[in-house]
Amino acid sequence: MAAARMTRQRTAVVEALDELADFRSAQQLHETLRARGESVGLATVYRALQALADASEVDVLRAEDGESLYRRCARREHHHHLVCRQCGRTVEIDGPTVEAWASKVAAAQGFDDIEHTIELWGTCADCRAAAAR
Amino acid sequence: MAAARMTRQRTAVVEALDELADFRSAQQLHETLRARGESVGLATVYRALQALADASEVDVLRAEDGESLYRRCARREHHHHLVCRQCGRTVEIDGPTVEAWASKVAAAQGFDDIEHTIELWGTCADCRAAAAR
DNA sequence: ACGCTTGTTGAGAACCGATGTCAAAGATCT
DNA sequence: AGATCTTTGACATCGGTTCTCAACAAGCGT
Ligand SMILES: [Zn+2]
Ligand SMILES: [Zn+2]
Ligand SMILES: [Zn+2]
Ligand SMILES: [Zn+2]
Numbered sequence: 001m002a003a004a005r006m007t008r009q010r011t012a013v014v015e016a017l018d019e020l021a022d023f024r025s026a027q028q029l030h031e032t033l034r035a036r037g038e039s040v041g042l043a044t045v046y047r048a049l050q051a052l053a054d055a056s057e058v059d060v061l062r063a064e065d066g067e068s069l070y071r072r073c074a075r076r077e078h079h080h081h082l083v084c085r086q087c088g089r090t091v092e093i094d095g096p097t098v099e100a101w102a103s104k105v106a107a108a109q110g111f112d113d114i115e116h117t118i119e120l121w122g123t124c125a126d127c128r129a130a131a132a133r
Numbered sequence: 134m135a136a137a138r139m140t141r142q143r144t145a146v147v148e149a150l151d152e153l154a155d156f157r158s159a160q161q162l163h164e165t166l167r168a169r170g171e172s173v174g175l176a177t178v179y180r181a182l183q184a185l186a187d188a189s190e191v192d193v194l195r196a197e198d199g200e201s202l203y204r205r206c207a208r209r210e211h212h213h214h215l216v217c218r219q220c221g222r223t224v225e226i227d228g229p230t231v232e233a234w235a236s237k238v239a240a241a242q243g244f245d246d247i248e249h250t251i252e253l254w255g256t257c258a259d260c261r262a263a264a265a266r
Numbered sequence: 267a268c269g270c271t272t273g274t275t276g277a278g279a280a281c282c283g284a285t286g287t288c289a290a291a292g293a294t295c296t
Numbered sequence: 297a298g299a300t301c302t303t304t305g306a307c308a309t310c311g312g313t314t315c316t317c318a319a320c321a322a323g324c325g326t
Binding site: 062066082084085091093095097098101102105106109110111112113114115116117118119120121122123124125128 | 195199215217218224226228230231234235238239242243244245246247248249250251252253254255256257258261
Binding site for chain 4: 005006007008025026027042043046047066067068
């Protein structure tokens with residue numbers, strides 16, 4: 001089993017995620033870190049994010065263009081997101097209704113090891129206002 | 134507006150999709166066509182699939198590894214899928230409950246242009262049996 | 267404090283799905 | 297058949313992500 005050493009880089013990534021409320025890509029995060037002086041190699045950012053995701057410390061979702069987006073969510077339990085396509089602003093959602101529906105439907109078809117992907121995308125009020133100007 | 138000429142290649146892609154009940158990647162489709170002698174260039178397969186997707190003739194979804202998968206579904210109306218991770222076997226799902234839930238939740242947060250991604254993944258009965266052997 | 271051991275870093279290469287390039291091929295019309 | 301103009305396909309290119317491996321540094325025992 002790994003030792004999981006605490007390094008400057010890993011700390012920097014976690015701290016940056018804690019300060020950001022929105023879903024961000026690995027490259028955006030890399031740029032953010034470079035901008036604030038806490039420079040971290042891109043490969044390291046990817047590795048840190050992957051480790052955090054494996055440990056369920058961050059949530060990962062795929063943007064419509066295929067890029068992976070990361071976020072340190074408030075709740076650790078299973079939940080879903082409503083995300084702004086433009087700015088990444090995120091609202092955490094939980095839908096007991098949907099959870100029940102999903103597992104029932106899948107089981108009825110004889111499927112096992114069921115997982116579900118449920119994400120909502122939209123344009124937030126701020127981005128709509130900015131676009132209208 | 135485009136002329137949309139009927140070519141051997143385009144026909145071959147559509148026919149292959151009609152015979153396949155499961156979600157397939159562009160590369161898988163390209164290989165399938167080559168194997169049955171109806172060889173079609175990879176770029177052309179991508180273009181045909183994209184055109185079909187734009188015309189809502191095929192559904193597209195992203196596998197967990199990010200690859201795009203295509204399928205010619207029975208119903209044209211909006212719906213979702215329960216897909217086997219192993220073999221791609223697919224069951225079309227529609228959930229009026231979920232549709233209502235999704236739009237209500239997003240609207241309540243002041244988001245516009247709402248879209249949702251809802252896909253169920255599992256292991257089908259056949260693949261489970263095969264794995265247990 | 268000081269090495270030693272071993273996990274970690276990072277610049278660049280490699281990878282891979284997807285898209286762009288552009289001359290040759292062929293579908294449609296006259 | 298001939299003119300027109302979309303489509304094709306081998307190949308180059310792109311962009312996000314992962315791999316490589318020598319240099320580096322955490323943590324530990326002394
Ligand atoms: Zn859920
Ligand atoms: Zn926004
Ligand atoms: Zn299966
Ligand atoms: Zn729906």
